[in-house]
Amino acid sequence: MAEMRMRDALHDALREEMLRDERVFLMGEDIGGYGGSYAVTRGLQTEFGPERVRDTPIAESGILGAGIGAALGGLRPMVEIMTINFSFVGIDQIINNASKFSYMSGGQFNVPIVIRMASGGGSQLGATHSHSLEGMYAHFPGLKVVCPSNAADAKGLLKRAFRDENPVIFIEHAALYGTKGEVPDDPDFLIEFGKASVLQEGTDVTVIGYSGSVHQAIRAAKLLEEQEELSAEVIDLRTLRPLDIETVVQSVKKTNRAVIVEDDWRFGGFGAELSAQIMERAFDWLDAPVARVSGKDVPMPYNRNLEFAALPSEEDVVEAVLAML
Amino acid sequence: MAVEVTMPQMGADMTEGTVVRWVKQVGDLVNRGEIIAEIETDKATVELEAFESGIMRKQIVGEGETVPVGEVIAVLGADGEEMPEQVPAPRKQAAETPARRSVEPQAESPQPAAAGVTGDVAQDSAAKAPPPAVEEEAEHEELTPPAAGEKEPAGTGGKASAAAPAAPAAEGGARTRISPVARRIASDAGIEIERLQGSGPDGRILRRDVEAALASHRQEATGAPTPPAPVPARPAPQEAIPSRAVAQRPVVAGQQTLSRMRQAIARRMTQSKQTQPHYYLTLDIDMTDAMAFRKQINGSASEEQRVSVNDLIVKACALALERHPKFNAEFHENGLVYHDAINIDIGIALEEGLIAPAILHCGGKTLGQIARESKELVERAKSGHLHAEEYSAGTFTITNLGAYGVEALIGIINPPQAAILGVGTVMPQAVVRDGEVVAREMMKIALSADHRVSDGAEGARFIKEIQGFLENPVSLAL
Numbered sequence: 001m002a003e004m005r006m007r008d009a010l011h012d013a014l015r016e017e018m019l020r021d022e023r024v025f026l027m028g029e030d031i032g033g034y035g036g037s038y039a040v041t042r043g044l045q046t047e048f049g050p051e052r053v054r055d056t057p058i059a060e061s062g063i064l065g066a067g068i069g070a071a072l073g074g075l076r077p078m079v080e081i082m083t084i085n086f087s088f089v090g091i092d093q094i095i096n097n098a099s100k101f102s103y104m105s106g107g108q109f110n111v112p113i114v115i116r117m118a119s120g121g122g123s124q125l126g127a128t129h130s131h132s133l134e135g136m137y138a139h140f141p142g143l144k145v146v147c148p149s150n151a152a153d154a155k156g157l158l159k160r161a162f163r164d165e166n167p168v169i170f171i172e173h174a175a176l177y178g179t180k181g182e183v184p185d186d187p188d189f190l191i192e193f194g195k196a197s198v199l200q201e202g203t204d205v206t207v208i209g210y211s212g213s214v215h216q217a218i219r220a221a222k223l224l225e226e227q228e229e230l231s232a233e234v235i236d237l238r239t240l241r242p243l244d245i246e247t248v249v250q251s252v253k254k255t256n257r258a259v260i261v262e263d264d265w266r267f268g269g270f271g272a273e274l275s276a277q278i279m280e281r282a283f284d285w286l287d288a289p290v291a292r293v294s295g296k297d298v299p300m301p302y303n304r305n306l307e308f309a310a311l312p313s314e315e316d317v318v319e320a321v322l323a324m325l
Numbered sequence: 326m327a328v329e330v331t332m333p334q335m336g337a338d339m340t341e342g343t344v345v346r347w348v349k350q351v352g353d354l355v356n357r358g359e360i361i362a363e364i365e366t367d368k369a370t371v372e373l374e375a376f377e378s379g380i381m382r383k384q385i386v387g388e389g390e391t392v393p394v395g396e397v398i399a400v401l402g403a404d405g406e407e408m409p410e411q412v413p414a415p416r417k418q419a420a421e422t423p424a425r426r427s428v429e430p431q432a433e434s435p436q437p438a439a440a441g442v443t444g445d446v447a448q449d450s451a452a453k454a455p456p457p458a459v460e461e462e463a464e465h466e467e468l469t470p471p472a473a474g475e476k477e478p479a480g481t482g483g484k485a486s487a488a489a490p491a492a493p494a495a496e497g498g499a500r501t502r503i504s505p506v507a508r509r510i511a512s513d514a515g516i517e518i519e520r521l522q523g524s525g526p527d528g529r530i531l532r533r534d535v536e537a538a539l540a541s542h543r544q545e546a547t548g549a550p551t552p553p554a555p556v557p558a559r560p561a562p563q564e565a566i567p568s569r570a571v572a573q574r575p576v577v578a579g580q581q582t583l584s585r586m587r588q589a590i591a592r593r594m595t596q597s598k599q600t601q602p603h604y605y606l607t608l609d610i611d612m613t614d615a616m617a618f619r620k621q622i623n624g625s626a627s628e629e630q631r632v633s634v635n636d637l638i639v640k641a642c643a644l645a646l647e648r649h650p651k652f653n654a655e656f657h658e659n660g661l662v663y664h665d666a667i668n669i670d671i672g673i674a675l676e677e678g679l680i681a682p683a684i685l686h687c688g689g690k691t692l693g694q695i696a697r698e699s700k701e702l703v704e705r706a707k708s709g710h711l712h713a714e715e716y717s718a719g720t721f722t723i724t725n726l727g728a729y730g731v732e733a734l735i736g737i738i739n740p741p742q743a744a745i746l747g748v749g750t751v752m753p754q755a756v757v758r759d760g761e762v763v764a765r766e767m768m769k770i771a772l773s774a775d776h777r778v779s780d781g782a783e784g785a786r787f788i789k790e791i792q793g794f795l796e797n798p799v800s801l802a803l
Contacts, residue, residue, distance in 0.1 A: 256506050256532055287504040287532045288525070323526060 001184055007177040009151040010040045010116075013158040014078065016187050018048055021076055024162060025052040027063055028080030028116075037082050038118055038177050060090030064115070068097050071113040076162055084117040084171060085129050098167040099142030113168070114161045119147075120173040120212050120263055122311060127299035130307075132263040134211060135270030137169045138240040144193060145240040147171040149214035151181035153238055156191030163190070173212035173263075194242030198251065202233035205257040205321050208248060208274065210237040213261040213312060216293075220261075220317035230321065240270060248274070249281045256287035259320050261312055266294035288324035293317050328377045330361065330399040332392050335371055335713035338593065342366050343391040344398060349381045355401055362398070367589035368680055368716050370709040377401060503530040511535045516542070586678040597740045601656075602776040605735055606784050610792050612751045613766045618798035622692075629697055635671065635725050636696040638748055638770075640801045641794035643667050643687035643695075646721060649787040651779045653720045655741040661778060670719035670739060671699060673706045681739055682711050683719035692801055727751060733769040744774040744784075746791070768795075 004012075018024045026041060032055040035042030045053035056063045060081055067079040081087045087094065094115065102110040121130030138145045146161060146168060148154040154172065161168040199214070200221055209217035214236045221232035233251050237244065252258045258278050260271040271292040278290050296310040332342050343365040349355050360372040361381070379401030386398040503511070503518055507530050511518050514535070521538055523530035583591070615637055623631045646653045646667045654663045667688040670681035682705075684690075684698050705711055722739045725748035734747035747770065754767040770791065774784045794800050 256504075283505050284509045285506045287506045288529075325525065325531075 001182045003180055004151055004183050005178050005180050006148075006151040006154050006172070007038055007040050009155040009181075009183045010158055010172065011042065011044070012183070013155045014041065015044060015047070017076075017159055017162040018044070018052065020187070021162065023074065023076040024078065025054065025070075025075060026078045026080065027054045027056055027067055029056055029058055029063075029082050031055060031080050036080065038172075038174065040116075040172075040177075041080070060086050061093055062090075064090040064093035065097070067113050067115070068093055068101075068111055071098075071111045071167075072101065072109055076112055076114075078114040078116060078162070081115060081117045083129060083174070084119040084133050085131050087115075087117055087133070094137075094143070094167070094169070095140055099140050102166060103142060110165050111167050112165050114158070114164075114170055115167065116158075116170045116172065118174040118177075119171045120175055121295075121300045121307060122175050122212075124302060124304055124307060125300075126302045130300035132211070132295065134171050134240055135262070135264045135273070137171070138243075138270055138273075142166070143241060144168045145171065146193065146238070147173070147211035147240060148238060149173070149176065149209070149211055149236050150179065152183045153191060153197070153236070155183050156189050157193070157238065160190045160193060164193075171211060175212055176215075191238070193239045194244050196238055196244035196247040197236045198233065198247065199236050200232070200234040202231040202255065204230045204232060204255055205259060205324070206233045206235060206248065206251040206255045207259045207261060207317060207321070208235045208237065209261040210240060210270075211263070213263050216312055216314045216317055217261045219314035220321070223314055223318050224321060228318070228322065232321070243274075243277075245274075245277050245281060248278060252278055252282045253285045256285055257321070257324050258286075259291045259293060259317060259324075261293045261317055263295050263311060265297055266292055267297055269294055291320040291324060293320050327382065328379055328401040329397045330373075330375070330401060332386075332394050332396050332398050333364070333373060333713070334394045335364070335366055336368070336717035338589070339366050339394060339717075341391050341393045344386050344388055345370055346388055347384055347399075348372075349375075351381050351384060353381045355379055355381055365585075365709075367585045369682075369706070369711040371711060371713045375401070501530065502528055504532065507532045507535045510539070514539055514542075584677055586675075586680070590678055593740055594737050597738050601738050601740060603738060603773050604776045604781055604784065605771060605773050606781065606788055607733060607735075607769060607771040608788050608792055610768045610770060610795050611756070611765050612768045612795060615795050615798040615801075616751065616766050618801070629700065630693060632692060632696045633699070634727060634751060634768075635723065635748070636692060636699055637795065637798065637801055638723060638725070638746070638791075639669050639671065639684060639687060639695050639699065640692045641791050642669060642721065642723060642746060643690070644794050644800070645787055645790040647688055648790060649783070651783060652744040652774065652787050654743050654778055655720075656743065656775055656777045664720040666718070666720065668718045668720045670716075670722040670742075671702070672722065672724035672736075673703055675707060680706050680711075680716065681719060681722050681724070682706050682715040685714065685718065722746070723748060727768070733771055735771040736773050738773055738775055742775075743778040744772060744787075746788075747771040747773065 014026065018026075026044065028036070028041075030037055031041040032045035032050060032053045034055075035044075041053060045055075056066075063079055063081075067077040070077045081090065098111045098113060098115075119134065120132050123130070134145055134147045137143055144161075144164060144166065146157050148157050158170060161170050199218060202221065205224070207217040207221060209215075214234070217234045217236075221234050224230040224232050233255055235248060235251060237248075248258070258275075260274050262269055262271045264270060266272070269292075271294055275290040275292060279286070293312045293316045295312060298310060301307050301310055335342070345363040345365045347362050349359070349361040355361055355375045355378060357375055357378045359375050361375045362373045363370050364373050365371075381399065382402040383400040384398070385400065386392050386396070392398060501518055502523055502525075503521075504525065508518065510516075510532060511521070511530075516535060516538055518530060521530045521534050522528075524534055525531040612634070615634075619632055619634065619637060626632070646669075650663050651661070653667055654661045666686050668683040668685050669687045670683045672679060672681045682702055684695060684702060687695060690698070702711075702715065719739065719742065721742055722736070722745040724734060724736045724745060726734045727748055727750040730750050732752075733749040736745035736747040738745050749769040749771075751766050751768045753764050755762050756765045756767065757763075758765070770788060772784050772788045779787075
């Protein structure tokens with residue numbers, strides 16, 4: 001075990017997978033000489049050469065199309081989209097090609113591509129550069145959607161992504177790159193998809209988050225304990241597709257209450273899907289309607305105070321919990 | 326066909342009403358237009374008329390109960406019609422779960438078959454409800470989750486009162502708020518949810534309430550010393566840090582709960598000041614001639630015909646509003662709505678607050694009619710017997726504290742109206758007329774108007790018009 005930042009854990013995962021499997025190569029804007037916008041690929045071009053760590057033009061559709069072609073041809077590409085906001089430019093490749101080839105070819109072809117993207121707001125990047133689209137990608141059948149909240153999970157899940165035979169959307173919250181955590185050194189450290197982690201056990205309410213919102217959930221649990229003497233169970237979904245609804249349902253059966261925390265917009269968001277599944281699977285165990293604490297239903301404001309107001313906070317979570325009691 | 330009688334909306338801001346008294350009892354013949362019940366709203370007690378004729382089959386809401394607007398409060402059946410086995414339940418109950426049925430047998434019990442058969446249906450069927458039996462004891466045990474670490478003696482605090490056999494929460498079958506898990510536990514244990522009191526949001530019965538009742542049942546059944554209670558969702562209120570979760574705060578010394586009228590006044594006045602940008606114009610009116618005119622009229626008039634100063638002002642305003650319809654309008658985002666009728670609200674102080682019922686259709690009424698109607702209106706307002714239209718259809722308001730000797734009064738607009746006229750007392754003042762100081766009977770009026778609807782110059786022309794009528798009172802006699 002070693003303490004490291006999430007960006008270094010991701011770096012190590014990429015490096016270990018490149019060492020393990022020669023078919024693995026990386027493509028993206030500024031990932032080679034510059035080392036990546038969030039410094040995840042720093043040093044990898046020097047170590048593995050420009051053939052395996054390729055700088056590309058600013059052309060998301062082209063990068064993704066080339067990556068999908070390479071995957072179809074038997075390689076294991078990792079495409080880095082500088083931020084999730086730019087994936088809109090290449091989304092046709094992701095939805096119409098990557099997610100569907102296996103289905104449309106009756107399983108004759110598959111697309112083992114890993115698409116990494118930085119996501120989330122909170123850094124005053126304005127309305128067009130602050131999206132949280134985890135839920136949107138989770139909408140499409142054929143995609144796996146992975147969104148770690150800490151360094152160890154980031155490493156274990158990214159390594160696992162390279163061993164998948166199908167496309168994996170790997171979403172990294174930009175505000176988490178610098179967060180530190182203990183990470184196993186084991187080169188075979190993998191975290192299975194579809195296994196949520198219970199970060200804290202509790203009895204009064206289940207607070208569910210993913211990616212950045214896990215941290216609001218944890219801080220809210222602390223406030224609930226200190227200020228209200230309430231015991232919250234905190235669940236990190238880790239992957240939205242596949243979704244570990246079983247862990248959520250087991251928890252709700254114990255606590256009888258659920259609050260979902262998401263950076264994403266509330267309307268038609270992932271929280272709505274999760275809320276519906278909880279209702280379908282645990283209706284008779286609910287003591288209150290499932291609550292959602294979501295981003296405000298507006299494009300992200302640039303102004304710092306407004307941006308904070310638009311994102312869910314731990315106080316919002318506490319308020320939602322108290323309103324159900 | 327059975328006809329559902331719903332809680333009517335009497336006034337734009339009415340959200341719920343209380344059935345004060347059923348005038349028609351189960352089995353009574355109801356003719357269309359007859360009064361079937363008295364409904365209390367935020368503001369007054371009003372009579373509810375039947376929109377259809379029929380036999381009163383069922384009173385779903387009991388006297389004293391408050392339900393939201395639109396909720397079914399009674400069912401009428403056609404004359405001579407045999408009552409169906411199942412009276413249509415309130416719409417909200419359509420999606421009942423089986424669990425609910427098992428604890429609420431009245432939903433399935435036969436109704437009295439013939440017209441004229443009276444009797445409390447709910448009571449009837451309650452007798453058939455399975456009583457919580459002692460043999461269910463074992464089940465209670467199973468239902469009790471392991472109480473590790475968070476034990477709390479039963480019978481303390483709010484839990485004990487929740488378990489006490491309270492008056493049925495929803496007599497006659499109004500929807501009981503209960504969480505799914507609480508319903509399931511209650512159903513499994515054979516607890517009647519009507520006997521539970523909810524401690525959750527909006528009085529919702531929560532798991533903790535059912536578990537408290539279970540603990541108390543068990544205690545009664547065994548007579549044993551208090552067993553550890555099931556784990557409560559949170560500690561009993563008095564042991565916890567004071568928090569927002571406490572459903573109903575006790576009223577502490579020096580505090581008074583708000584009456585519904587007080588709440589309505591608070592809500593409407595806040596709405597007015599927050600949404601209607603007011604501007605204010607004041608003016609002195611020489612009432613000398615008007616007072617003489619009034620004296621002349623009243624000299625020969627009987628008590629009912631006597632004209633008050635306020636009646637003169639109402640008549641003057643009615644005439645002025647005909648010429649200045651903007652002050653008889655209301656603001657909407659997509660345009661001004663001009664009202665055909667001129668319905669002038671007059672503010673009436675009551676012991677518990679204030680009400681402003683309208684003298685309807687002032688436009689076409691003579692001074693004498695206005696005088697008679699305003700007297701009657703004040704009496705009915707004080708006895709709480711206004712018609713719905715009278716306190717919801719006003720288009721302009723006059724508030725007059727002249728009787729208290731108040732010199733000037735600047736009112737807050739009564740939303741959604743566009744203006745209010747505040748009236749002070751009539752008193753002799755030294756004024757200059759033709760270069761001479763003379764004593765005249767003067768009165769101050771103040772117009773508060775919604776600046777979204779009209780501008781100051783329009784307001785000025787409007788009160789000048791009022792002034793003109795009052796200073797030339799003969800025009801009021803027409």
